[in-house]
Amino acid sequence: MRDAFFSELNNLFRHDRRVVFLTGDLGYKLFDQLKEFDPARVINCGVREAGMIGYAAGLAKTGMLPFVYSITPFVTLRCLEQIKIDLCYNQANVVIVGVGGGFAYGPNGPTHHGIDDIGALSCLPRLMVWTPSDPHEVRLCVRAAATLENPAYLRLGRNKEPNVFASLKQTPDISEPALVQAGSDGVIVTSGFILHEVLKAADELARHGIHPAVVRITTFRPFPKEYIRLLCADNDALMTVEEHIANGGLGMEIARVVAESGNGKCFRMLTIPADFPDACYDRDTLLARSGLDADSIATAYRRLFRPPEMAKTDRDG
Amino acid sequence: MNNPLTVAASINLLLQELRRDIIRMAAHSGHVGVALSCVDIVAALYTGVLNCTPATVNHPERDRFILSKGHGCMALYAVLAHRGFIDRALLDTYGQNGSVLAEHPLAGKVSGVECATGSLGHGLAIGAGMAQGLKLQGTGSRVYVLLGDGECNEGSVWEAAALARAGRLDNLVAIIDGNGLQACGKYDEISPGSMLADSWKSFGWDVSEADGHNYQELVTVLGHSSNNGVPRVILCNTVKGKGIDFMERDLEWHYRPVKGDDRDKAFRRLNGA
Numbered sequence: 001m002r003d004a005f006f007s008e009l010n011n012l013f014r015h016d017r018r019v020v021f022l023t024g025d026l027g028y029k030l031f032d033q034l035k036e037f038d039p040a041r042v043i044n045c046g047v048r049e050a051g052m053i054g055y056a057a058g059l060a061k062t063g064m065l066p067f068v069y070s071i072t073p074f075v076t077l078r079c080l081e082q083i084k085i086d087l088c089y090n091q092a093n094v095v096i097v098g099v100g101g102g103f104a105y106g107p108n109g110p111t112h113h114g115i116d117d118i119g120a121l122s123c124l125p126r127l128m129v130w131t132p133s134d135p136h137e138v139r140l141c142v143r144a145a146a147t148l149e150n151p152a153y154l155r156l157g158r159n160k161e162p163n164v165f166a167s168l169k170q171t172p173d174i175s176e177p178a179l180v181q182a183g184s185d186g187v188i189v190t191s192g193f194i195l196h197e198v199l200k201a202a203d204e205l206a207r208h209g210i211h212p213a214v215v216r217i218t219t220f221r222p223f224p225k226e227y228i229r230l231l232c233a234d235n236d237a238l239m240t241v242e243e244h245i246a247n248g249g250l251g252m253e254i255a256r257v258v259a260e261s262g263n264g265k266c267f268r269m270l271t272i273p274a275d276f277p278d279a280c281y282d283r284d285t286l287l288a289r290s291g292l293d294a295d296s297i298a299t300a301y302r303r304l305f306r307p308p309e310m311a312k313t314d315r316d317g
Numbered sequence: 318m319n320n321p322l323t324v325a326a327s328i329n330l331l332l333q334e335l336r337r338d339i340i341r342m343a344a345h346s347g348h349v350g351v352a353l354s355c356v357d358i359v360a361a362l363y364t365g366v367l368n369c370t371p372a373t374v375n376h377p378e379r380d381r382f383i384l385s386k387g388h389g390c391m392a393l394y395a396v397l398a399h400r401g402f403i404d405r406a407l408l409d410t411y412g413q414n415g416s417v418l419a420e421h422p423l424a425g426k427v428s429g430v431e432c433a434t435g436s437l438g439h440g441l442a443i444g445a446g447m448a449q450g451l452k453l454q455g456t457g458s459r460v461y462v463l464l465g466d467g468e469c470n471e472g473s474v475w476e477a478a479a480l481a482r483a484g485r486l487d488n489l490v491a492i493i494d495g496n497g498l499q500a501c502g503k504y505d506e507i508s509p510g511s512m513l514a515d516s517w518k519s520f521g522w523d524v525s526e527a528d529g530h531n532y533q534e535l536v537t538v539l540g541h542s543s544n545n546g547v548p549r550v551i552l553c554n555t556v557k558g559k560g561i562d563f564m565e566r567d568l569e570w571h572y573r574p575v576k577g578d579d580r581d582k583a584f585r586r587l588n589g590a
Contacts, residue, residue, distance in 0.1 A: 020453070040453060043484070051442045051476025058446020061432065062454065063377070066446075082473070085439055090424045090432045 001156045001193065002099055004135035006030050008142040009067060013037065016146055020059055024049045024070035026099070031069075050079040056094040057086035065093065065145070071105065072098035072114025072155065080120055087151040088126045094152075095145045101131070101155040101192065102243030103272075106283040110276045113286075114155070119248025121153050122221060128152040129221035130174065133195035134164040137218055140174045157193040164195055174218040177227045183213035186237025186266070186305055188297075189228070191217045191250045194243040197287065200294035201241075201301065208298075210305055212237070217250065228257045235263040237305045239270065241297055243287070246271040268304045270297060328364075328532050331399065333587050335360055336560050338395035338408055340583045343575040345412035346420045348388045350558040350570035354496040355463060356392035357530045358539075358553055359384070362461055363396045365536035371401045374428055378456045381431050381447050385440020386465040386494060387421040393430070394418055402429035438471025440464065441491060445481040445548075448489040459488045461539070467499035469513060475520065478548075482521040485546035490539065491522075493550060494529060496557040498568055517550045529553030561586045 010033050013019045020041045021034050035042045045052035049070055056066035068075060075098050076083070087094050098114055105112035121127055128150050130141045141154050164180070165172055172178045180195065181202055190198045195216050202214055215231070217224060232238055238258065240251035251269025258264035272290045287293045291300065335356050343349035362382055363369075369379040384393050391411065398405045410416035417426040421435030431447075434440050444462035451458045468474060481489050493513065497504050504511075517524045523545070527538045538551055557571070558564030561583050575583055 043449075045480055046483070048476035048480060050438075050473040051445075051480050054439055054442025054473065054477060055446035055449065055480050057432075058443040058448070058460075059450040059453075060446075061443070062447050062450030064450045064453065081436060082439065082442075085433065085436055086443055090443075 001132065001135050001138045001161050002030070002159045004138040005097065005142060005154075005156055006033075008139040010034060012142055012146060013041070016065065018063060018065040020056075020064050020066045022052050022056055022066055022068045024052055024068070024074055026070050049074050050082050053079045053082035053094070053096075054086045057082075057090060057092035060092035060094050061090070065095075065148075067095045067097055067145070069097045069099065071112055072100050072117050073112065076114070076117040076153070077120055083121070083127070083151070084124050088124045091126065092151060093148045095148070096151070096153045097156060098153065099156045100158055102157065102194065103283040103286040104158040106286050107280050109280065115243065115272050116245050116247070116274075117153075117155065118220060118244050122248040126150045127221060128219065129155070130218060131155045131192035131220050132174065132218050133191075133193050133216050134161055136163060136165045137172065137174055140172075141218070144174065155192060161193045162196050164199065172218070176219070177215050177217045177224050179213060180216050181214040183211040185211045186239070187213040187215055187231060188239050188241060188301060189215045189217065189231070189250065189254060190241040191220055192243055194241060194287075194292065197292065197294045198241050198297060201297035204294060204298040205301055208302060210302060212239075212301060212305070220250065223253050225257055228254050229261060232258045232261050232263050235265055237266040237301070238264070239268045239301050239304055241270045241292065243292065244272060245274040247274065266304060268300060270300055331364070332357060332360060332532065332560075335392070335395045335399060336587055337584065338398065339391045340561075340575050340580060340587070342391045342394065342408055342411040344580060346574055347572040348391065348420070349573070349575055350498075350564055350567070351386070351389045351465075352391035353559045353561065353564065354529070354555040354557045355386070355389045355494040356395065357532060357559070358463060358492055358494065358535060358555075359392045359396045361532050361535035361539060363400050365532075366539045367461070368458070369429075371428065374402060377454070378458050380458050381444065381460045383431050383434065383440040383444045383460070383462045384422065385434055385444070385462050386437065386468050387434030389463070389465075389494070390420070390422050393422065394427075397427070397429045403427060437465070437468040438473035441474055442477035442480065444491075445477050445484065445486055445489055448481070448486040449484050451488060452484075452486070457488070459490065459542070461490045461492060463492045463494060466493055466495045466497065466504050466513060467507075469493065469516070470499075470508065475516075478517065478520040478522065481548040486548045487543050487546050489548040491548065491550040492539070493552045494555050495552050496555045498557045498566065498571070500571060502568075514552055517552075521547065523547045523549045524552065525549070526552045526554065529555035530559055
């Protein structure tokens with residue numbers, strides 16, 4: 001996702017002279033191409049995230065289109081008030097790019113995990129939040145940035161995410177929720193690059209004769225409330241999966257819609273527990289320990305769709 | 318033509334008039350001492366320095382002013398009204414329900430207010446980004462940012478100071494309203510041993526000092542332009558509550574609305590009694 005971001009940014013940078021790239025001293029060698037093309041529009045702000053956001057706001061106020069780049073927690077929670085006041089309240093159209101959303105920086109420890117970014121940023125009016133699920137969608141987000149009417153946050157993984165949409169004929173529209181896989185046995189809704197775990201889980205479920213639909217949401221703010229309202233109208237099984245804690249995330253947002261609809265007999269949300277890990281772990285291990293690897297997702301959905309007592313009755317019948 | 322004595326007299330009248338406006342607004346809120354300490358600086362900017370008028374308030378090549386110490390906004394509102402950016406009658410709505418003149422400047426509501434401020438330590442980085450954007454676009458416009466000395470407690474001020482120096486932003490001028498009093502004590506007591514002039518120098522800025530209540534000196538020093546790639550800071554010596562003797566250097570007037578006998582007394586002082 002990171003390479004896709006820089007590749008697409010390079011395209012935009014060459015054609016749109018408003019684009020300025022600011023980094024909090026991260027992305028070694030990744031922005032060399034930009035610098036070669038126009039060094040005046042590439043600014044290493046140093047390790048000064050709060051200052052960088054304000055600086056970007058000022059640039060935007062003169063008509064430029066700044067992208068600010070750092071590791072997720074540093075460019076979100078570290079400078080949250082600058083995002084709120086300088087970007088959202090003062091309406092400065094800046095794209096905040098957080099690399100390493102979720103557990104992407106696993107072994108680097110909790111200082112580098114981006115598992116509360118969406119929740120914190122979701123408190124802020126006007127901010128658009130993009131959680132692309134594969135490198136191709138990252139490119140679509142960067143292209144969409146050229147016509148922004150509000151500031152935006154782009155949540156990247158690192159560089160190992162598979163191209164989920166490469167095999168699809170149709171390019172997904174990032175502005176709308178999309179049906180990634182059709183199914184007749186309820187639905188799993190997800191957001192971000194954990195989509196590939198969800199698809200693996202769906203394969204596993206299919207082997208057990210359960211075929212949930214899979215929906216991904218890439219534009220998380222503004223939240224597609226109406227789509228979810230229609231989705232839960234038939235009161236079928238609905239499970240959410242996100243690489244984020246519960247607060248302010250996908251599951252809570254959907255739970256609210258489900259609760260207000262009066263449906264939700266069969267609803268479950270999978271999230272990261274709000275806690276600090278006790279030791280050093282890589283992303284796969286952290287996902288497994290959080291119940292968010294493909295196996296855990298499949299097991300959770302099986303229990304939701306076919307509760308144990310019902311499964312027993314089926315056998316007895 | 319302009320007789321210097323007449324000009325000086327009319328400037329004094331203007332500064333008195335602005336102070337009357339501030340006292341009127343201050344019936345509804347605190348921060349009167351803050352507004353009185355920075356009003357001469359804001360007046361000097363808008364009447365003698367800034368290339369920005371109501372007619373050019375949205376022009377891309379206008380000079381910009383950011384009141385980073387947003388709680389001094391009564392001074393800004395009074396000056397904006399005097400210069401015709403906003404209707405003078407608006408001043409009477411200050412701090413009232415439904416008014417666009419809040420106790421810290423709102424975003425996008427008041428002609429002449431470049432951005433909302435109120436949380437300290439935001440304005441300089443925004444101003445620096447603006448100065449950078451103006452340079453990228455090849456305009457000669459300048460950006461002025463007014464900060465409090467207490468505001469320089471904020472770490473983000475120093476992030477912005479370093480960014481501006483790295484960006485060689487000689488079109489950026491920071492102005493410090495150095496009244497020496499913060500919200501709950503003296504600057505020197507809260508940050509003992511901290512010398513602001515030395516701090517700015519150590520960040521590579523061009524540092525000058527000025528009497529923050531001397532109009533002519535302010536116009537001269539603020540209007541000075543340079544193209545040496547170094548941002549400038551003007552440390553202004555000011556008095557919190559300046560112009561109304563019983564408010565001067567008294568922390569009480571950081572908070573107290575000006576009502577009743579205080580208000581009458583303040584107006585009498587401004588009328589020379």
